[in-house]
Amino acid sequence: MQLQVMNSPFNQEQADLLNRLLPTLTESQKVWLTGYLAASQSVAATTGVEQQLVAPTAAPSAAPVVEQTISKEVTILYGSQTGNAQGLAESAGKTLEGRGFDVTVASMNDFKPNNLKKLHNLLIVVSTHGEGDPPDNALSFHEFLHGRRAPKLENLRYSVLSLGDSSYEFFCQTGKEFDQKLEELGGTRLNERVDCDLDFDEPAAEWLEGVIAGLSQAQAGGTEVVSPTAVAQETDTVYSRTNPFRAEVLENINLNGRGSNKETRHLELSLEGSGLTFEPGDSLGVYPENDPTLVDSLIKELNLNPTEEVQINKQGESRSLKEALTTNFEITVLTKALLEKASAFLKNNDLKELLANDEKVKEYIDGRDMLDLVSDFGPWDGSAQDFISILRKLPSRLYSIASSLSANEEEVHLTIGAVRYEAHGRERNGVCSILCADRLQPGDTIPVYIQHNQNFKLPENPDTPIIMVGPGTGIAPFRSFIQEREEKGAEGKSWLFFGDQHFVTDFLYQTEWQNWLKDGVLTRMDVAFSRDTDEKVYVQNRMLENSKELFEWLQEGAAFYICGDEKKMAHDVHNTLIEIIEKEGGMSREDAEKYLSDMQQQKRYQRDVY
Structure with a gap:
């Protein structure tokens, strides 16, 4: 204009x-x-004095003007299950401190809700977990804010950054709920809520710019000017989520015995020269590649040239269509939003009818991929660039680290279950798990980064007893825990509940656990192999069989950990734990739930579930 x-x-x-x-x-x-x-x-x-405009000597993103307000205090609360929201909250805090603000960054779990009415500027950074649920460390604050005791917040200015995955029905639901509730309580938005998909870096940066602008515009009558040269510059580690390290594969072993229904890979990767460090409980982010056979089939169905150059980002970087679909874009997950974008280039009226019915959309996208979509509703009436433009970036996969850095210097180990199944007349494969199972050999390299997770950590006191529940690949972080405690000479008792299908073929890391039991590094182990008996037995059954002693450990201050499948196992273990507390503690159901909630507040009940 x-x-x-x-x-x-x-x-x-x-x-x-x-x-x-x-x-x-x-x-x-x-x-x-x-x-x-x-x-x-x-x-x-x-x-009465006009100021001279001085060109900023810092990066353009460093806003150099901060006016004095009644309150320059900004509180950033995060709810995070895997660590992404926490990392963004801490980074935003450093940026705002560089602008001259007095910033407090805290987990929602550590924030006293009664202090909410004292705040003037509040930023919420929160992920959505499972089927629209708050992360574990946001549950109590979410409950308070949506309860009768929530205060009126007419003096509060706020903004919400919401993290989620658009392939789930309740995309960014927790962030939406916080945003709406703060408005209902009388708060005023500093900046509109931003909902981020798995590729959250750019939208998160734009949200923070909007927040800074909102804070600046809301201030009035002040005279303080912060010099741009005084703005703190955050220095990231050399290797990170946006700049992954290519780790060499040292070992790739199938942990399951011959005849097993499962294939579980044990990967050992070299971190030599990376400078990357981690603690037990952290995760490793892995950037996979799509199956080349699937990529070839998709390009053939699209009737496009695999060597045609396409632009893959806003910076103008280009690659061949085949390379872009292999390494940069997701092609195995369908969402309603993706179907809507594709409908502009797929002229089939059946797709338009499908999109008019949400229930039919949910039924269709379950278990199908881009090849199905183009096959079912093609031909594709667009260019290669058009196709790339409707796709989202291929996200990394997070795996619980299965080793201690103290015990395995400059190495990281993973425990990955190979995902193979049949759906809609085709064999389907997990993107990353089958890359690791079928195509990744010792000597190959793969892009990785460390995802720190402060919500799943060993107790600070090494003498604290720990109880670990990790069936299947959920065993991974507990191998890391025990390696670390052995290396550090921890004296605290430890109790592991492990389960899988068959003792003979599916007892993951069996020799290691038996040696740790013999040496006293692991105090006790109870196992449940569900297919070895007529009646299926699971880890929660073993917990009930030992309910009296398990409750005694809790009374002694033991920390309780769960890792593995959220939808079924973690839900069942959670309810079983409440049942044990209720029975052995002689409590009502409500008091037992309060007991477990208190454990969570004390960081004695932690979950790493997926």
């Missing part, structure tokens, strides 16, 4: 200068300039 002299207070020379300048400015520079002009106007009104 061109500035016209007749519609503005500027003369022709000024208008020409502005018309040349404005189109060249980034959004960050516009925010900087807006804040500067607001501060200059305030200074001039107070002192």
Whole structure:
């Protein structure tokens, strides 16, 4: 848009200068300039002195103007299951501190809800877990805010950054609920809520820019100007989620015996030269590649040229269509949003009818992929770039680390179950698990990064007893726990509940557990192999059989850990634990739930579930 002299207070020379300048400015520079002009106007009104515009010496994203307000305090609360929300909250805190704000960053679990009414500026960074549920460390705060004791918040300014996965029905549901409830309680938005999919870096950065602009615009009457050179510059580690390290495969072993219904891979990767460190309980992010056979079939169905160059990001980087579909974009998961985008290039009326019925959409996308979509509703009436434009980036996969860095220097171990199944007349494979099972050999490299998880950690006191429940691949972090406690000489008791299908073929890391039991590093182990008896036995059955002693351990201060499948196992173990507390503690159901909630507040009840 061109500035016209007749519609503005500027003369022709000024208008020409502005018309040349404005189109060249980034959004960050516009925010900087807006804040500067607001501060200059305030200074001039107070002192009668106009300020000289000084070109910023820091990066353009460093907004150099922060006006004095009644309160420069900003509280950032995060709810995080895997660590992404926590990382974003902490990064936002450093950025805002660099702008001159007094920032407090805390887990929702550690925040006293009664202090909510004392806040003036609140930022919420929260993920959505499972089927629209809050993360474990957000449960109590979420319950408080949606309960009768929640205070009126007319003096609160807030903004919500919500993390989720659009392939789930209740995308970013927890963030939406927080945003709506804070508004209902009288809060005023500093910036509109931003809902992030798995590729959250850019939208999160844009949200923070909007928050900074909102904080600046909301301030009035002040005179303090923060020099841009004083803005703190955050320095990331060399290797991170956005800059992964290519780790060499040292070992790739099938842990299951011959005749097993399962295939569980034990991967050992080298971190030599990466500088990456981790603690027991952390996860490893792995960037996989799509199955080349599936990619070839999809390109053939699209009737496109595999060597045609396509642009893969906003920076203009390009690759061949085949390479882009192999390494950059997700092609195995369908969502309603994806079907809607694809319908512009798939002229089949059946797809339009399908999209008109949400229940039929949910039924269709379950277990199908992009090849199914194009086969069922093709032909594709668009270019290769059109196809790329409707896809989301291929997300990393997070795996609980199965080793201790203290015990295995410059190495990281993973326990990965190979996913293979048949659906809708085709054999289907897990993207990352089958890459690891079938195509990753010792000597190959794979892009990885460390995902720190402060919500799943060994007790600070090594003498604290621990109880671990990890059937199947849920055993992974507990191997890390025991390796660490052995290396550190921890004296605390330890009790493991493990389960799988068959003792002979599916007892993962059997020799290691038996040696740790013999050496006293592991105090006790109870196992449940569900297919070895007429009546299926699971880990929760073993817990009930030992309910008296298990409750005694809890009374002694033991920390309780669950890792593995959330939908069934973790839910059943949770309810069994409440049942044990109720029975052995002589409590009501409500008191037993309160007992477990208190354990969670004390970080004595932690879950790493998926």
